Every structure is written in structure tokens, then in C-alpha cells.
């Protein structure tokens with residue numbers, strides 16, 4: 001049932017807070033090397049779904065598979081090992097505020113490797129330069145702007161060279177140039193490191209530039225109404241998805257010019 | 258001119274017509290008008306098949322008028338009656354349409370305030386859940402401690418160091434001050450009674466024994482609850498708000514190992530040490546009173562203190578301190594880890610941490626005292 005090349009798959013997943021169901025019956029497969037987009041209006045449950053996929057909150061029903069392993073059915077040790085191989089960039093950045101940027105990136109390395117402090121520092125600097133934050137190693141999160149926090153969050157997500165990276169609205173709050181750079185970076189990471197990338201975004205420029213697969217969550221019916229390559233969905237998808245992809249597109253152009 | 262309205266049925270269409278000035282300013286001298294209008298409209302709704310809003314004679318308006326219309330229109334929609342806004346002048350129609358464009362969320366609207374009995378019931382029913390959470394938490398910390406002592410849990414050395422400093426060196430001034438004063442007070446109060454028998458010299462042993470056996474640990478515990486327990490809850494709670502705890506979990510790093518363990522271990526080490534220090538400061542306070550006010554010679558005071566001091570008292574005091582250390586760190590970390598996702602939740606967590614640990618300290622003191630008495634120690 002789980003395809004051969006699946007990195008992460010959701011099977012009949014229901015996301016709920018207590019008795020309040022946010023999304024139900026989600027089934028989709030994120031293939032290895034995919035750039036997979038989770039689309040949908042604000043408040044439809046994209047962030048909540050992401051938390052279930054990355055293993056922070058259990059689903060109300062259904063299962064999440066990493067490869068052939070049922071994540072929530074696996075013992076805690078196995079779960080931690082899977083989580084170590086995934087990286088997350090949170091919507092708010094979620095940097096550890098009592099540590100500098102370099103220390104933020106270094107923490108997982110210190111925890112999991114026996115590298116010398118010097119090597120760890122060099123690695124941290126490298127990850128920070130990747131996201132355009134060279135020279136900010138010794139700044140505290142409270143000393144940098146919102147967009148920079150996001151980028152630092154990305155650098156931290158990449159600390160352990162993860163196999164799957166989750167992004168929650170990566171380009172929100174970034175200027176168009178940085179947003180485009182981030183898209184390029186995501187593509188490069190996929191191409192060079194073979195990462196699987198899961199992105200929550202509204203940014204249509206990003207969706208069409210990078211996506212190879214997607215799922216559309218609908219707030220009204222509380223389930224997914226379409227999945228597949230967004231370019232395909234634009235031509236053959238259900239009306240609300242086409243509207244999302246086209247209406248926003250005109251608006252997106254207007255804003256960026 | 259006063260704001261006015263007129264509501265009547267015309268061939269099954271409910272006409273809601275407003276006239277006069279309908280602004281916040283105009284309505285402040287006639288505050289009951291909008292309410293009266295919506296009420297009257299609601300009463301007439303069941304007989305209507307459509308609603309039509311008119312406002313031709315309105316001289317001055319702002320959102321107050323739209324809010325009143327909106328209330329009627331929403332109610333009408335809930336009953337499946339269409340609302341016609343096309344006859345409204347100016348921007349009124351489009352704005353009202355905008356408000357009506359998205360239907361209200363299911364189950365939305367004003368939340369019912371629970372009654373007294375319901376609140377009591379809900380709080381009672383929450384108890385088993387809370388108990389389970391606490392037991393879960395203590396279990397998790399115990400497992401984490403076991404992992405630590407078998408060398409399989411790494412906790413942040415930096416956090417550990419911070420905790421040792423924060424509840425050790427940094428707490429010294431306030432512990433010095435409070436225990437010294439407590440020693441003074443104990444000496445004063447006991448001397449008043451002992452003077453009656455001419456037994457002032459026993460002030461020394463009384464202060465010494467009570468400080469070492471129970472007052473020193475309790476005082477240290479209370480100071481640390483307010484200082485350290487509160488800061489544990491606030492720090493971990495704001496990390497929870499900021500998703501920093503999730504970020505740890507996201508790396509497969511157990512927040513219990515990483516955040517709770519160093520704090521529990523740190524306090525388990527520092528509380529007994531600080532207690533010993535508090536004992537000495539308290540005895541020094543008693544010494545000052547004894548020597549200066551009661552004319553006891555320094556040598557006699559020290560002699561009397563040592564004569565009645567046993568190692569048993571010291572161990573008892575240290576046992577208290579160790580237990581308090583666990584109570585304070587567990588209360589602080591538990592409240593922090595279970596903190597909600599907003600700033601006021603951090604405040605509540607901090608308060609709860611302090612209150613819980615002070616109550617815990619007093620309960621634990623009585624329990625230990627009873628057990629030791631029964632065991633005749």
C-alpha cells in the first residue's frame with residue numbers, strides 16, 4: 001500500500017484538537033526528492049497537519065509512515081531516531097532565545113556528534129552563510145529581524161543534514177528577492193543533498209517555481225479536495241483549487257511589481 | 258434630531274428603515290435605540306419571507322447603524338431568509354454585503370458562561386486528568402534520572418551550570434539576610450520565655466536545634482520557591498509559548514532530559530548546600546542576640562549550641578532540604594512544561610509553581626516530622 005519510493009505518507013489521517021476536527025481523512029504520499037506543497041486558506045489546518053507529519057502531535061485517527069515504518073506505532077526510540085533525520089523550520093522561527101545564532105545551529109550537533117567545538121563552530125558558520133547570515137554568528141535571536149529569524153531557523157533545520165525538511169510558510173515576511181533566493185536554495189538542497197522538502201505556503205510564485213507535488217486542504221469540507229502536481233491541478237483540478245491558484249496568481253503579480 | 262427606525266411588513270417583506278442621525282455620537286444620547294430596533298425586527302422575522310433595509314432619511318451614520326443591520330441580517334440568514342441591501346445609500350450596502358459574505362463558523366458566537374454548579378463539576382471532573390498528568394510527569398522525570406545515572410541521557414551542561422549558579426551563589430545574599438533575621442527572631446522570642454526560668458543560656462541550643470532540624474530547610478525552601486521555582490516555570494513556559502520546546506522535540510531531543518533534568522539535579526544538589534549555609538547564618542543571628550542582648554559569653558553560647566547538636570538533627574535537616582529541592586524543581590518544571598501558548602499562561606504557570614511548591618514544602622515537612630516521630634528518630 002505504501003509506494004516503494006515514499007519518504008513520508010499519510011494514511012487516513014484526521015487532525016483534531018480535542019473533539020474539534022480540523023481536517024479529516026487525509027491520504028497522500030510524499031515521494032523521496034519531492035518538493036511537496038501543502039496549500040489551503042489560512043486557518044484550514046496546514047500548520048496542524050505539519051505538526052502531525054513531523055511527529056509533534058499524534059493524529060486523532062490514521063497513521064503517518066516514514067518509509068515503511070508506522071511512526072506513531074513505533075517505540076519512542078525509533079521515533080526519536082526518525083525525528084533526528086528530519087528538520088523543521090517553524091512559522092515563527094522558534095529559535096532558542098537564550099543562545100546565539102551559532103549556538104542555535106550548534107546545539108543539535110553538540111548533542112549528537114563528537115566533533116570538536118572548532119569543527120562545530122565552522123559547521124554552524126557554514127549553515128548560517130548558506131542562508132545569507134554570515135557574520136551574524138554571535139547575535140542573539142532578539143537582536144535580528146523577523147525575516148532573519150526565519151532564515152536562522154532554516155540554518156538550524158539543516159544542522160544535521162536531514163532527509164526530510166518541513167517548512168511552515170518560509171517566505172512569509174521575506175522581501176521578494178530573499179523569497180526567491182530561498183526558493184532557489186530549497187531547489188538546490190533537493191538537487192545536491194537529495195532532501196525531501198515539505199512546504200506550507202501561499203506564495204504562488206514559489207508553488208509554481210518549486211513544487212513537484214501538492215495537496216490542497218479545504219476549510220469548508222475539512223478534508224483534502226485535490227492532490228498532485230500544481231501545474232496539473234491548474235488545468236484539471238477542482239474549481240476551488242483553480243481559483244486558489246489563479247486568483248492569487250494575479251494578485252501575487254500585482255503585489256510584486 | 259434623534260435616531261429613529263420603523264419596522265413593518267409589506268407583502269411578507271420585512272422593511273427595516275432607519276432615519277435620523279445614526280452615529281456613535283448621536284446614539285450616546287439615545288443608547289437604547291439599536292437594541293429596540295433589532296428586538297422588534299427579530300420579533301417580526303418569523304412572519305417574513307425577505308428582509309429589506311432602507312436608510313434614505315439617515316442624516317449621519319457610522320458602523321453603529323451597520324452593526325444593527327448586520328445583527329438583523331445574520332439572524333435572518335440563520336432562519337433562511339434573504340436580506341436585500343441594494344436600496345441602501347452610499348457605501349452602506351457593499352460594506353454590509355462584505356460582512357455577510359462569509360457565513361459564521363459552526364457553533365460560533367458568544368460562548369455560554371457556565372453556571373456555578375457546572376464550574377464546580379468541571380473542576381472536579383478535571384482532577385483525575387490533572388493527577389494523571391502529574392504522575393506521568395514525575396514518571397518521565399524518574400526515567401530521565403535513571404537514564405542520566407546510567408549514563409545514557411545527556412543534559413545540557415550549560416543549563417546545569419546556570420542552575421547551579423542561579424540557585425547557589427546568586428541566592429546567597431537573600432538567604433543570608435533571611436536566615437540571619439530568622440535566627441534573631443527565634444532568639445528574641447525564646448529568650449522572653451526562658452528568662453522567666455533564668456535559663457537564657459538555652460536560647461543557644463533552641464536556636465541551633467530548630468534552625469538545623471527544620472527552620473533552615475523550610476526557609477531555604479521558601480526562598481528558593483520564590484526565586485528559582487518561579488524562574489523555572491517562567492523560562493520553560495516562555496520556551497513553550499515560543500515553540501522552542503517543539504524545536505527541541507523536532508530534533509529528537511527529549512525536553513525532559515534537556516530542560517527538566519538539569520534543573521532537578523541542580524536543585525537536588527544546591528538546596529542541601531544552601532540549607533547548611535542558612536543554618537550557620539541563623540545560628541549567627543541567635544549568637545548576636547545572645548551575646549549582645551542577653552549577656553551570654555560567646556564561648557558559653559557556642560558550647561551550649563554544640564552540646565545539644567547531634568548529627569541526627571543535621572541529617573534530618575538535609576533530608577528535608579533534599580525533598581524540598583525535588584518539590585520546588587518538579588513544581589516549577591511541571592508548570593512550565595504544561596504552560597499554554599500565550600503570555601498570560603506564563604504568568605499563571607509562574608504563580609502556580611510558587612503556590613504549589615510552598616504548599617508542598619509545608620505538607621512535606623509535616624509528613625516527614627510525623628514519620629520521624631513514629632520511627633522515634
Ligand SMILES: Nc1ncnc2c1ncn2[C@@H]1O[C@H](COP(=O)(O)OP(=O)(O)O)[C@@H](O)[C@H]1O
Nearest residue numbers: 017022040041042043044045046047048049598
Ligand atoms: N493549540 C490549538 N488548540 C486548539 N485549536 C487550535 C490550536 N492550534 C490551532 N488551532 C485551530 O486549528 C485551526 C487550524 O490552525 P492552523 O493549523 O494554525 O491553520 P493554518 O496553519 O492553516 O493557518 C484553526 O482554526 C485554529 O483555531
Ligand SMILES: [Mg+2]
Nearest residue numbers: 046047091168
Ligand atoms: Mg499556519
